Amino acid sequence: MMERITIRLPPQQVAMLEKLVEAGEFPTVSEAVRYAVRELIEKKANRVLRDSEQISFEV
Structure with a gap:
């Protein structure tokens, strides 16, 4: 099950997402955004x- 969120992006970023879809890189803008979020989480989540574990141990 997926949850819906709302985000605001500059027009240039929306246009680029739409170009990625038009070029066949992603089936939809939503899928392109999900991909970007997965990549961000993969890169930043461990740190x-x-x-956060260090902070909880220090308290």
């Missing part, structure tokens, strides 16, 4: 989790 964030590690930092």
